Amino acid sequence: MAGITRDEVLHVARLARLELSDDEVTKFQGQLSQILEAVSKVRELDLADVPPTAHPLEIANAWAEDEPRPCLPLEDVFANAPDRDEDFFRTPPA
Amino acid sequence: MSGIDTLRLTAEEAKRLLDAKEVSSAELFAAYAGRDDEYHAFLHRCDDDGTEGIPLAVKDVIGTRGIPTTAGSKILEGYVPVYDATVIVNAKAQGLKVLGKTNTDEFAMGSSTENSAYGPSRNPWDPSRVPGGSGGGSAAAVSGGLAPWALGSDTGGSIKQPAALCGHVGLRPTYGTVSRFGVVAFASSLDQVGPVAKNVRDCAWLYSIISGRDDNDSTTVDVPPVELPTGEDLSGLRIGVPREMNGVAGIEQGVSDAVRKALELAESLGASVEECSLPRSVDYGVACYYLVAPAEASSNLARYDGVRYGLRVDGDDFREMLMRTRDAGFGDEPKRRIMVGAYALSSGYYEAYYGTAQKVRTVIRREHEELFERFDVLASPTSPTVAFPIGAKIDDPVAMYMNDVLTIPSCMAGLPGLNVPCGLSEGLPVGLQLIGPQFAENALFRAGHALERALGFDVVPERLR
Numbered sequence: 001m002a003g004i005t006r007d008e009v010l011h012v013a014r015l016a017r018l019e020l021s022d023d024e025v026t027k028f029q030g031q032l033s034q035i036l037e038a039v040s041k042v043r044e045l046d047l048a049d050v051p052p053t054a055h056p057l058e059i060a061n062a063w064a065e066d067e068p069r070p071c072l073p074l075e076d077v078f079a080n081a082p083d084r085d086e087d088f089f090r091t092p093p094a
Numbered sequence: 095m096s097g098i099d100t101l102r103l104t105a106e107e108a109k110r111l112l113d114a115k116e117v118s119s120a121e122l123f124a125a126y127a128g129r130d131d132e133y134h135a136f137l138h139r140c141d142d143d144g145t146e147g148i149p150l151a152v153k154d155v156i157g158t159r160g161i162p163t164t165a166g167s168k169i170l171e172g173y174v175p176v177y178d179a180t181v182i183v184n185a186k187a188q189g190l191k192v193l194g195k196t197n198t199d200e201f202a203m204g205s206s207t208e209n210s211a212y213g214p215s216r217n218p219w220d221p222s223r224v225p226g227g228s229g230g231g232s233a234a235a236v237s238g239g240l241a242p243w244a245l246g247s248d249t250g251g252s253i254k255q256p257a258a259l260c261g262h263v264g265l266r267p268t269y270g271t272v273s274r275f276g277v278v279a280f281a282s283s284l285d286q287v288g289p290v291a292k293n294v295r296d297c298a299w300l301y302s303i304i305s306g307r308d309d310n311d312s313t314t315v316d317v318p319p320v321e322l323p324t325g326e327d328l329s330g331l332r333i334g335v336p337r338e339m340n341g342v343a344g345i346e347q348g349v350s351d352a353v354r355k356a357l358e359l360a361e362s363l364g365a366s367v368e369e370c371s372l373p374r375s376v377d378y379g380v381a382c383y384y385l386v387a388p389a390e391a392s393s394n395l396a397r398y399d400g401v402r403y404g405l406r407v408d409g410d411d412f413r414e415m416l417m418r419t420r421d422a423g424f425g426d427e428p429k430r431r432i433m434v435g436a437y438a439l440s441s442g443y444y445e446a447y448y449g450t451a452q453k454v455r456t457v458i459r460r461e462h463e464e465l466f467e468r469f470d471v472l473a474s475p476t477s478p479t480v481a482f483p484i485g486a487k488i489d490d491p492v493a494m495y496m497n498d499v500l501t502i503p504s505c506m507a508g509l510p511g512l513n514v515p516c517g518l519s520e521g522l523p524v525g526l527q528l529i530g531p532q533f534a535e536n537a538l539f540r541a542g543h544a545l546e547r548a549l550g551f552d553v554v555p556e557r558l559r
Contacts, residue, residue, distance in 0.1 A: 035384065039434070050453040
């Protein structure tokens with residue numbers, strides 16, 4: 001990993017839906033390069049026959065009864081909403 | 095009654111005082127709530143709600159109905175949950191009362207609380223130093239006499255490392271034993287809520303209160319009954335000492351010495367102590383963690399979109415609003431981790447980074463499983479260093495990540511870990527980390543309790559005695 005380019009920083013920032021200032025792009029370019037270099041260490045190992053672990057417990061399919069239960073009242077649902085229009089969250093146009 | 099020594103009183107003693115009517119719940123609550131928070135342990139302190147019970151401090155990543163919950167982030171400033179996390183429901187059902195919400199690195203991402211958007215907490219042993227993190231607020235509250243005990247959360251060491259740096263007991267439980275419902279998500283395959291306490295018995299008691307299967311968190315499982323430890327000998331206990339986690343480069347000499355003395359004491363109590371090896375877990379653990387956790391974080395933190403709750407910064411269209419909200423609301427550490435995670439998961443890099451890290455996680459799990467065929471617990475320092483000065487590592491993210499080199503491997507394997515204070519180095523606490531196989535909390539409590547009794551470590555910071 002020779003370091004991450006300015007364009008790559010802007011690309012991952014877009015993927016992450018972050019609007020970075022020019023100063024931030026410069027700062028994160030250096031820091032992300034260092035971090036990616038450090039974590040690239042995982043590629044040193046021979047892992048040809050090793051399966052991945054996504055979850056630390058050997059459990060699968062925790063089923064629940066399919067029974068309706070009460071949900072939050074609408075006043076609670078909207079209690080923290082930045083903007084509301086009756087029973088909808090209001091946002092700027094898409 | 096004014097004679098409550100909040101620096102020393104354990105929750106078990108508090109319960110005895112309440113049961114004997116020697117103090118009232120109101121007096122007990124006031125004894126803690128009335129103390130100045132000189133360590134910035136709390137982000138929010140509660141008024142007494144008038145109920146009966148023992149006070150509890152709660153890390154601010156745990157949702158509390160009607161009480162602001164910010165996760166140390168500006169993006170959740172002013173957010174007031176409309177329901178309690180399951181751990182809070184359980185705590186209230188057992189007669190615990192929320193004292194307040196404790197400081198944390200933003201979204202629990204950090205090892206010092208310096209990443210909190212609301213400023214760092216301070217270590218009661220030396221206020222110029224960090225209390226560790228991310229649960230530094232809970233640690234400072236318990237160590238500084240502002241709470242008898244507390245809830246923390248641990249993804250890669252956020253309960254154990256602050257407990258080590260502040261000189262008290264903390265348990266990271268086995269993954270799946272404590273519900274994450276209502277807890278602000280960081281890395282869902284790693285996050286666990288756990289107890290922070292002045293001694294091992296309180297720690298075990300609080301674990302028994304919060305643990306158990308929860309219909310609202312499908313990763314939870316049935317938990318073996320918790321045994322409050324009473325014994326003072328360790329006969330029959332087989333302790334493995336991984337050489338990569340003891341007395342190697344990066345671990346301060348004073349830390350190594352204190353842990354070695356604790357292990358000699360364990361031998362004198364009847365335990366067998368034998369060197370062993372985790373050849374790849376320690377070497378590759380941090381790199382593995384700092385791919386898996388950011389990848390999960392980049393997914394979890396996608397929910398902060400300025401629509402349903404939290405900060406919104408206006409824009410001309412939806413996308414502009416979304417990107418401005420996230421740039422203004424997240425601090426540097428969440429931004430770094432979201433971007434590292436997005437990179438590791440992105441097209442063309444997925445196999446090389448995230449996919450590889452998941453395989454390394456298997457290697458780490460297997461190495462630990464093999465050792466637990468021969469040992470009941472593994473022992474090491476919890477932190478390679480004692481508490482460091484505020485500001486010492488804040489501009490070097492990779493150096494900060496190495497604080498967790500000894501706590502991370504067992505977290506990747508879903509194993510429980512207990513910090514027990516075991517001595518001082520340069521006048522600051524040193525923590526002993528005990529790691530067990532999955533669901534072996536009772537073995538950790540037994541070992542920790544016997545060692546704690548034999549060590550006689552005074553959890554009250556020297557400058558406050």
